[in-house]
Amino acid sequence: MRQEPLLQAKEVDKIYPVGGHDFYALKNLSFTLNRGEFAGLIGPSGSGKTTLLNLLGALDTPNRGTIELLGEKLSHLSANKQALFRRLHISFIFQTYNLLPLYSVFENVELPLILLKLEPKERKKRVHEALEWLSLMDKAQAKPSQLSGGQAQRVAIARAMVKNPEIILADEPTANLDSEASHGILKTLRQINEEKGATFLFSTHDDKVIGYLKRKITLTDGQIVHDLSLPEPLKKR
Amino acid sequence: MIRFLLKGLLRDRHRSLFPLLVISLGVALLVLFQAWLQGALYGTLSNQAHFRTGHVKLLTRGAWAENQSSSLDLALSQVETLKNELATSYPDLNFFPRLRFGGLLDVPDAKGETRSQSPILGFGLELFNHKQEIQAFHLQEGLAQGRLPQGPGEILLTLDLAEKLQLTLGEKATLISNDPNGGMVIHNFTLVGMVRFGIKPLDRASLIGDLKDLQRALGMRKGATEIVGFFKEKGLNRPRALEIKRHFNQNHPLSELSPQMITLSDQDGLDTYLDQIESWMSWILIFFIGLLGFILWNLGLINGLRRYREMGLRLALGEEKKQIYQSLLLEALVLGLVGTFLGTSIGLLPAYYLQEVGLDTTKILTGNQNFMIQNQVHAKIIFSNLWVGFFPGLFAPFLGTLISGLGVFRKNTAQILNQLESI
Ligand SMILES: Nc1ncnc2c1ncn2[C@@H]1O[C@H](COP(=O)(O)OP(=O)(O)OP(=O)(O)O)[C@@H](O)[C@H]1O
Ligand SMILES: [Mg+2]
Numbered sequence: 001m002r003q004e005p006l007l008q009a010k011e012v013d014k015i016y017p018v019g020g021h022d023f024y025a026l027k028n029l030s031f032t033l034n035r036g037e038f039a040g041l042i043g044p045s046g047s048g049k050t051t052l053l054n055l056l057g058a059l060d061t062p063n064r065g066t067i068e069l070l071g072e073k074l075s076h077l078s079a080n081k082q083a084l085f086r087r088l089h090i091s092f093i094f095q096t097y098n099l100l101p102l103y104s105v106f107e108n109v110e111l112p113l114i115l116l117k118l119e120p121k122e123r124k125k126r127v128h129e130a131l132e133w134l135s136l137m138d139k140a141q142a143k144p145s146q147l148s149g150g151q152a153q154r155v156a157i158a159r160a161m162v163k164n165p166e167i168i169l170a171d172e173p174t175a176n177l178d179s180e181a182s183h184g185i186l187k188t189l190r191q192i193n194e195e196k197g198a199t200f201l202f203s204t205h206d207d208k209v210i211g212y213l214k215r216k217i218t219l220t221d222g223q224i225v226h227d228l229s230l231p232e233p234l235k236k237r
Numbered sequence: 238m239i240r241f242l243l244k245g246l247l248r249d250r251h252r253s254l255f256p257l258l259v260i261s262l263g264v265a266l267l268v269l270f271q272a273w274l275q276g277a278l279y280g281t282l283s284n285q286a287h288f289r290t291g292h293v294k295l296l297t298r299g300a301w302a303e304n305q306s307s308s309l310d311l312a313l314s315q316v317e318t319l320k321n322e323l324a325t326s327y328p329d330l331n332f333f334p335r336l337r338f339g340g341l342l343d344v345p346d347a348k349g350e351t352r353s354q355s356p357i358l359g360f361g362l363e364l365f366n367h368k369q370e371i372q373a374f375h376l377q378e379g380l381a382q383g384r385l386p387q388g389p390g391e392i393l394l395t396l397d398l399a400e401k402l403q404l405t406l407g408e409k410a411t412l413i414s415n416d417p418n419g420g421m422v423i424h425n426f427t428l429v430g431m432v433r434f435g436i437k438p439l440d441r442a443s444l445i446g447d448l449k450d451l452q453r454a455l456g457m458r459k460g461a462t463e464i465v466g467f468f469k470e471k472g473l474n475r476p477r478a479l480e481i482k483r484h485f486n487q488n489h490p491l492s493e494l495s496p497q498m499i500t501l502s503d504q505d506g507l508d509t510y511l512d513q514i515e516s517w518m519s520w521i522l523i524f525f526i527g528l529l530g531f532i533l534w535n536l537g538l539i540n541g542l543r544r545y546r547e548m549g550l551r552l553a554l555g556e557e558k559k560q561i562y563q564s565l566l567l568e569a570l571v572l573g574l575v576g577t578f579l580g581t582s583i584g585l586l587p588a589y590y591l592q593e594v595g596l597d598t599t600k601i602l603t604g605n606q607n608f609m610i611q612n613q614v615h616a617k618i619i620f621s622n623l624w625v626g627f628f629p630g631l632f633a634p635f636l637g638t639l640i641s642g643l644g645v646f647r648k649n650t651a652q653i654l655n656q657l658e659s660i
Contacts, residue, residue, distance in 0.1 A: 054654070059553065083556060086555030098553075107244070111241065
């Protein structure tokens with residue numbers, strides 16, 4: 001596989017002022033994510049996983065260091081450019097799904113494409129494709145309140161993949177799901193990674209997720225303490 | 238995207254229906270209130286002007302000094318000359334001489350003995366050649382029986398008075414009064430019509446006849462107690478009235494019987510009344526803007542919280558903050574416009590009813606003094622009813638959103654999303 005850097009963090013600090021002094025949520029952190037990876041940030045609660053995902057997703061800016069996506073330094077971009085980057089290249093999957101309750105499954109998945117100003121016909125085609133990937137065609141007109149947790153997260157995944165982003169950032173995507181739903185979703189995500197070449201970065205402390213990862217980056221107190229890529233043969237299972 | 242947001246707006250009653258109801262209701266109340274006040278307060282004022290004070294009024298210094306005494310020895314003389322002078326100097330007004338007087342009306346029986354008798358309040362008006370005085374006194378509308386006087390010797394009485402005297406149409410009655418020199422006046426009149434003003438102080442005991450006719454009867458050929466002036470267009474113009482008063486009074490001598498100009502505001506405490514109306518109007522407007530603003534503000538804040546998920550998600554999906562903010566404002570604008578439009582229409586309906594039918598106030602208002610308050614108070618729909626609602630209806634939600642929406646702007650995106658995790 002060609003090693004092509006997609007996302008790079010260089011000497012990143014993220015500081016929160018807590019009770020009058022600076023708290024380093026991330027400290028001098030550097031790492032590179034290549035195109036096509038299926039990687040996860042693992043580590044105990046409070047170790048900085050979410051903080052790092054937010055920085056990588058251009059939702060927040062570091063106090064020191066740089067984040068590069070596709071060779072562009074995100075922190076050097078204006079807020080509007082950052083928004084544009086998110087719109088075009090980055091998708092999020094959240095622990096709490098964050099579906100819009102007023103909109104149908106179809107409309108929820110369609111939203112990223114509306115923001116990209118695609119034609120309705122093109123949108124419909126792509127949404128259907130994504131829904132098929134997630135076996136949600138029969139739920140297209142359902143409202144989020146009518147879905148199970150597993151189904152809701154599938155909708156969120158469909159919404160994340162529908163615009164074919166460069167990278168999908170998933171913050172504890174299975175934390176609210178039972179074992180069966182989790183495995184189902186993880187299999188689908190791996191499939192999307194392998195067949196569509198989408199790059200994934202997870203944040204998790206769920207063993208089920210960890211079992212599916214091809215690369216495990218362990219964080220403790222805002223620093224990377226392990227970075228383990230599994231050898232090629234083990235990746236397929 | 239606008240279509241997408243519109244769908245959400247329509248589906249979320251907390252965002253569309255409730256604010257719309259609040260806006261419509263508030264605006265409707267404001268419009269109704271305004272029309273009602275306009276009708277009730279300015280209606281009273283307009284009656285006061287028509288029946289009593291004019292927009293400006295000319296009378297002798299003596300009469301004014303004695304609190305508008307209608308004793309005829311303090312009446313104006315050379316009224317025609319004065320009237321012509323006024324008409325030339327102030328062509329933006331119409332002037333009408335009036336003769337107000339007191340007296341007794343006596344109804345004789347067949348033998349010439351008194352059958353019934355009552356004190357009266359007399360009005361000599363230019364009835365024959367001027368439609369305006371008939372209109373000013375609402376005589377045509379108020380005519381309950383008979384017709385208006387058409388020749389000398391014919392009078393109108395109020396219905397109440399005629400009933401009290403048991404006088405029927407065509408019967409004669411004798412006016413007993415004094416001439417300017419204190420001599421006794423006895424004159425016979427024929428009752429040709431009965432009127433009802435719907436205003437208590439007038440309905441009790443008024444007698445209305447032609448000015449010339451009554452001048453002759455009372456022995457004061459060219460005299461009148463007053464000359465009232467009305468602006469030809471658009472009603473009372475306070476600054477202009479004041480200007481005319483100053484101008485006229487500067488050019489006339491100061492003796493007891495020389496004419497003096499006063500304005501509506503000078504009489505019956507109407508100055509304070511006018512100021513009050515104006516300040517009430519502005520307070521009511523301020524109150525409604527405040528109230529609606531407060532309610533919508535809170536609705537907006539709650540909406541803001543309820544919609545954090547949507548805002549956070551849209552930010553994460555790469556929408557610009559500016560766009561999100563704009564869409565919030567647009568939403569407030571649309572709601573405000575639709576709500577104001579609805580509210581104005583809703584408010585105009587009862588206002589129209591109150592304008593056409595009115596509200597009986599005889600039971601509410603007891604013991605009123607000089608004020609010409611009609612028994613049936615009507616609302617009056619005015620042009621500003623159409624736009625007054627936009628202040629609270631449009632600006633309040635817009636401003637509320639403008640400020641509460643700043644939250645989305647100031648917070649950083651990660652923070653908003655973090656909060657989502659805990660919802
Ligand atoms: N806005 C903030 N202000 C202050 N401290 C913060 C803020 N956000 C995060 N932190 C702190 O930074 C540290 C890292 O937080 P982060 O959410 O990245 O942890 P995490 O690894 O995602 O934990 P979890 O597994 O519980 O989600 C924590 O100690 C947290 O308390
Ligand atoms: Mg976290």
